[in-house]
Amino acid sequence: MRISLIAAMSENRAIGLKGRLPWPHLPNDWANFFKVTEGCRMIMGRKSYDTPDRLWSKAGNFVITRQADFPLDEGFERASSLEEALELCKEDKEVFVIGGEEIFRQALPLADCIHLTLVHGVFEGDAFFPAFNETDFHIKSRQEFPADSSHLYSYEFLVYERKH
């Protein structure tokens, strides 16, 4: 099973503020998220599940929580740790870890691939994408996009692949 992470962060590594994205909606980033993750199951932390901007996969979703009785909507399954969630989808070709900070921190050492949107701006945040050892990865692709009428900030899609 291939373990991929997907995240969007600002230049100061912010990924969230009070449960929302720190920047105004960037439609092309969400379109890219759904294109990249299509058909794959997702793993998320309970706080990311609990946000109004919650993202999810039609293929299935795992929510990591220590709360044994945490109620979940249809299409979401509880896992008591990242390791348990990964075990539950070990037969999958690829699984996406979609955040937030706590879960990214635990998943980064295991990641084969990181899809990172870099939003060109500095934003206040209370959740951040953890710094990782970029020398363990090579940049497989980089696509840059200017700001336009529906994207207030310029941004780029980076794909990091772990060196083997």
Ligand SMILES: NC(=O)c1ccc[n+]([C@@H]2O[C@H](COP(=O)([O-])OP(=O)(O)OC[C@H]3O[C@@H](n4cnc5c(N)ncnc54)[C@H](OP(=O)(O)O)[C@@H]3O)[C@@H](O)[C@H]2O)c1
């Ligand atoms: N920009 C992006 O790409 C992106 C993506 C996703 C999320 N976000 C943002 O990130 C923020 C949330 O991140 P966060 O770090 O605060 O929370 P999080 O990682 O989404 O969830 C943390 C929760 O996961 C559970 N958890 C973590 N480690 C665990 C373990 N080892 N075993 C069992 N349960 C574990 C705990 O849930 P319990 O407390 O229930 O036990 C913990 O409170 C939000 O602002 C969200 O909008 C941004």
